[in-house]
Amino acid sequence: MTYADEFPASPQGRPLWLVTLADLALLLVGFFVLLQANQSLDRKALADGIRAGFGAAPQAMAPDPxxxxxxxxxxxxxxxxxxxxxxxxxxxxxxxxxxxxxxxxxxxxxxxxxxxxxxxxxxxxxxxxxxxxxxxxxxxxxxxxxxxxxxxxxxxxxxxxxxxxxxxxxxxx
The missing domain is CATH 3.30.1330.60 (OmpA-like domain)
Structure with missing residues (x-):
């Protein structure tokens, strides 16, 4: 008797490479959605919106040198x-x-x-x-x-x- 005989048989299912390929495809879709969302992002409007949500007045932001x-x-x-x-x-x-x-x-x-x-x-x-x-x-x-x-x-x-x-x-x- 070998050690391999002590382990139960694995259930039949999808091949492992198919699960990995599906994960990769999902990551690629998420990456492209992120790229598309950032194309029309107005950073000043976003910052002003966050400030307005907290009750602060919009202000001009100078970049930190x-x-x-x-x-x-x-x-x-x-x-x-x-x-x-x-x-x-x-x-x-x-x-x-x-x-x-x-x-x-x-x-x-x-x-x-x-x-x-x-x-x-x-x-x-x-x-x-x-x-x-x-x-x-x-x-x-x-x-x-x-x-x-x-x-x-x-x-x-x-x-x-x-x-x-x-x-x-x-x-x-």
Whole structure:
């Protein structure tokens, strides 16, 4: 007696290759339906429809620029937005970066998350991070056109810094 004799006989049915072929055909039909559905998709109308469903007003959406390179100001004093050192090297870097009209600069500032690293007047870490971003943006203002300099704060807290990234925004239409 062999081990093959211990297993029951398999029931008669469709050949396995036919089931696999049917699965493949179903996947192809689904793929072509997806292609056909995406031909007439208006992404702005879809986004506006989703916003309207949640009760928000339609708005113009700017594409998020692609970050290319970064520099920054690090080691702010706890609770302070005073620039810790000269920013001449950062200004020179920014001046060269904005010589290309297709880029913009984004200043992202953060706090370290400790109880000491908050705005002394309000006790808010977010206000201090915004003050740090504004201080760096003000230092870069003489060399960067205003519409090409964006300011934001970072969440969650990381360290006492303000990072400036070069973002490729693309050709003007």
């Amino acid at each position: 692609l970050a290319v390179a970064a520099a920054g100001v690090f080691d702010f004093a706890p609770g302070s937005a005073v620039l810790p050192k000269s920013v001449e090297a950062l200004r020179a870097w920014a001046r060269e970066a904005v010589s290309d009209p297709r880029v913009s600069l984004r200043v992202t500032a953060s706090v370290d998350g400790t109880a000491r690293d908050v705005d002394p007047g309000t006790g808010s870490a977010a206000v201090l991070a915004a003050d740090r971003a504004r201080a760096v943006a003000a230092a870069l203002a003489p060399v960067v056109p205003g519409r090409r300099l964006l300011i934001q704060t970072a969440e969650p807290p990381s360290r006492r810094q303000a990072v400036v990234t070069i973002a490729f925004t693309g050709e003007k239409k």
